[in-house]
């Protein structure tokens with residue numbers, strides 16, 4: 319086995335602690351800084367947590383400042399509805415924001431970056 323390659327894979331699949339779930343306003347978001355740019359971490363009414371790049375696929379609006387409804391966020395600039403599960407705009411709009419896997423352990427939110 320090539321150990322260098324295994325180490326690279328581990329680095330690419332890294333869980334990073336972001337915050338506690340109660341640090342995220344319900345129906346809102348908290349911004350987490352990363353090497354990939356700002357990541358918006360959302361919490362909906364059911365306390366589900368989702369993470370997307372904080373850039374709308376339309377014209378780069380800050381999704382973290384949008385309103386969460388169900389499993390979507392309304393972009394604050396032109397009101398596109400972005401699906402929180404995959405970052406993609408709801409039809410008829412098109413385009414996707416990068417999304418990140420999320421896990422919650424003992425109230426701590428981790429992102430796979």
Ligand code: FES
Nearest residue numbers: 374377379393396
């Ligand atoms: S920038 Fe988000 S809808 Fe236009």
